[in-house]
Amino acid sequence: MTQFITAVLTSLSSGAIYALMAIAIVLVWRSTRVINFAQAGQAVLTTYIGYTVIQRTGSFWIALVVAVVSGAVIGAVIDRFFMRPIFKRVKSGPIVMIAPVVATLGLLGIIQAVIGFVWGITNQSIEAPVSTGGYKVMGTVIAFSNYNLLVLVFVAIAMLLLTLLFQKTNIGLALRASAYSPEIAKLSGIKVDSVRTLGWAIAGASGGLAGMLYIPGYFLYPNAMDLLLVLGFIAAVIGGLESLFGAVAGAMILGFAIIFSTTYISPKLFFPTAFIVLILVLLVKPAGLFAPKKSRGA
Amino acid sequence: MSLIVEGLTIDHGAIRAINNVSFKVAQGQLAAIIGANGAGKTTLLRTLSGLKDATSGNASWNGASILGKRAEDLARSGIMHVSDGKSVIAELSVKDNLALTGLWRKDKKDVVAATNEVIELFPILGQRMSQSAGSLSGGERQMLAIGRALIARPKLLLLDEPSLGLAPLIVEQIFQTIKSLVKKMDLTVVLVEQNAMGALKIADQGIVLNLGSVVLVDSADKLLNDPAVRSAYLGF
Numbered sequence: 001m002t003q004f005i006t007a008v009l010t011s012l013s014s015g016a017i018y019a020l021m022a023i024a025i026v027l028v029w030r031s032t033r034v035i036n037f038a039q040a041g042q043a044v045l046t047t048y049i050g051y052t053v054i055q056r057t058g059s060f061w062i063a064l065v066v067a068v069v070s071g072a073v074i075g076a077v078i079d080r081f082f083m084r085p086i087f088k089r090v091k092s093g094p095i096v097m098i099a100p101v102v103a104t105l106g107l108l109g110i111i112q113a114v115i116g117f118v119w120g121i122t123n124q125s126i127e128a129p130v131s132t133g134g135y136k137v138m139g140t141v142i143a144f145s146n147y148n149l150l151v152l153v154f155v156a157i158a159m160l161l162l163t164l165l166f167q168k169t170n171i172g173l174a175l176r177a178s179a180y181s182p183e184i185a186k187l188s189g190i191k192v193d194s195v196r197t198l199g200w201a202i203a204g205a206s207g208g209l210a211g212m213l214y215i216p217g218y219f220l221y222p223n224a225m226d227l228l229l230v231l232g233f234i235a236a237v238i239g240g241l242e243s244l245f246g247a248v249a250g251a252m253i254l255g256f257a258i259i260f261s262t263t264y265i266s267p268k269l270f271f272p273t274a275f276i277v278l279i280l281v282l283l284v285k286p287a288g289l290f291a292p293k294k295s296r297g298a
Numbered sequence: 299m300s301l302i303v304e305g306l307t308i309d310h311g312a313i314r315a316i317n318n319v320s321f322k323v324a325q326g327q328l329a330a331i332i333g334a335n336g337a338g339k340t341t342l343l344r345t346l347s348g349l350k351d352a353t354s355g356n357a358s359w360n361g362a363s364i365l366g367k368r369a370e371d372l373a374r375s376g377i378m379h380v381s382d383g384k385s386v387i388a389e390l391s392v393k394d395n396l397a398l399t400g401l402w403r404k405d406k407k408d409v410v411a412a413t414n415e416v417i418e419l420f421p422i423l424g425q426r427m428s429q430s431a432g433s434l435s436g437g438e439r440q441m442l443a444i445g446r447a448l449i450a451r452p453k454l455l456l457l458d459e460p461s462l463g464l465a466p467l468i469v470e471q472i473f474q475t476i477k478s479l480v481k482k483m484d485l486t487v488v489l490v491e492q493n494a495m496g497a498l499k500i501a502d503q504g505i506v507l508n509l510g511s512v513v514l515v516d517s518a519d520k521l522l523n524d525p526a527v528r529s530a531y532l533g534f
Contacts, residue, residue, distance in 0.1 A: 188398035189373035
């Protein structure tokens with residue numbers, strides 16, 4: 001029973017972290033139709049910035065705020081000075097789909113190289129702001145701590161804020177319109193380029209939050225977010241790539257599948273489980289489990 | 299205020315889609331641009347609304363050049379383009395689709411008033427506000443697309459094939475609505491249509507495009523009543 005409770009709570013905690021990365025991927029996908037592989041680099045860069053702030057101030061909380069804000073700034077800068085010029089120059093042919101994705105891969109390499117140059121490639125660590133000691137359930141210490149709970153709360157708050165932003169504000173409507181139909185949005189007077197930059201900024205902030213919450217308990221090094229990127233990407237695909245709810249739901253499905261298979265069958269099943277779930281979803285519902293319904297034919 | 303197009307040439311890569319096109323549409327007039335598929339009608343409209351770059355020539359609205367300007371800036375200056383394919387955002391609700399053109403307007407009271415006027419004009423939209431635009435019929439989508447444009451209080455309305463794929467009764471209703479809007483709102487309308495007869499019936503002026511060039515410009519009445527023109531270019 002204790003093992004089951006531990007598995008459920010750990011699944012939630014893991015899924016929450018995957019969800020933040022999945023949200024970042026979905027936000028960029030929705031606004032530009034690009035899978036942003038550089039998100040792993042952006043998240044690790046903001047985490048290094050957070051790490052530096054902790055070194056100077058000793059405060060995880062100040063570092064968290066700085067990491068989220070710098071994530072937003074880095075996201076906006078990447079879109080304004082890197083992606084937007086690419087979109088302007090690449091206008092037709094198959095390269096339209098390929099060039100931006102390849103560009104994000106290149107950017108990932110550049111960011112990781114710069115991090116290695118500035119901070120070095122040795123492992124660093126960030127101490128969690130609250131206890132990472134597991135709770136005691138029926139006399140047994142389980143692998144779920146105050147810190148895991150904190151992560152869950154933060155992800156829930158981030159989801160709530162993003163949902164309110166997208167569904168209840170004019171900016172959210174502009175973001176949704178620009179994502180679904182940039183042309184109609186432009187013809188309606190919406191400054192789509194600026195709105196897309198905002199989308200990249202929000203995605204960058206989400207990635208920054210994911211990085212700062214993910215690293216305590218792991219080591220910080222230039223490639224530290226590569227695994228999280230893969231899992232976030234799988235979660236986003238499971239969810240259908242289009243909705244924030246889908247991203248979170250996909251991340252939770254992935255979290256539960258991985259934790260339960262590694263707990264009850266074999267720890268070696270971590271990667272196989274992730275990819276088996278992905279392939280099953282692609283076979284059964286290629287558009288993802290929570291893809292928007294197709295519209296009625298005119 | 300008038301729309302003046304002078305020597306406009308537009309290329310699609312190596313293909314010349316529009317060749318040295320000139321015409322003028324006075325304020326409060328409805329001009330129908332008609333022609334067969336591939337005549338360049340849609341390309342012309344997309345260039346006038348900032349979605350496509352021109353190769354050479356000029357186009358001005360109210361004395362100011364509109365070529366090379368961004369679509370969103372032209373929209374904010376009162377030039378609204380309702381593109382073909384019943385241009386609504388299927389994933390958004392009817393209410394949200396209508397709200398798009400009011401997002402950037404400062405006079406929020408007038409946005410509310412304009413929205414109420416649109417609902418009065420197309421009552422069915424009022425009953426469908428919370429539905430997704432993707433669930434609307436073709437005619438309803440066209441009403442929504444036109445209604446969204448009207449909420450911006452446009453001065454120049456560019457309409458691309460509003461009758462495309464609609465039942466004859468709905469086409470008649472849409473055309474009559476467009477005609478009434480011209481008078482009621484002192485709108486200038488450029489209506490691109492393959493349905494030449496329907497468009498010319500409500501238009502003041504007809505512009506016939508053939509393979510990217512203007513072959514006829516005359517009053518809509520004259521074009522409609524000239525048997526030679528009808529058989530040569532209009533197909534009825």
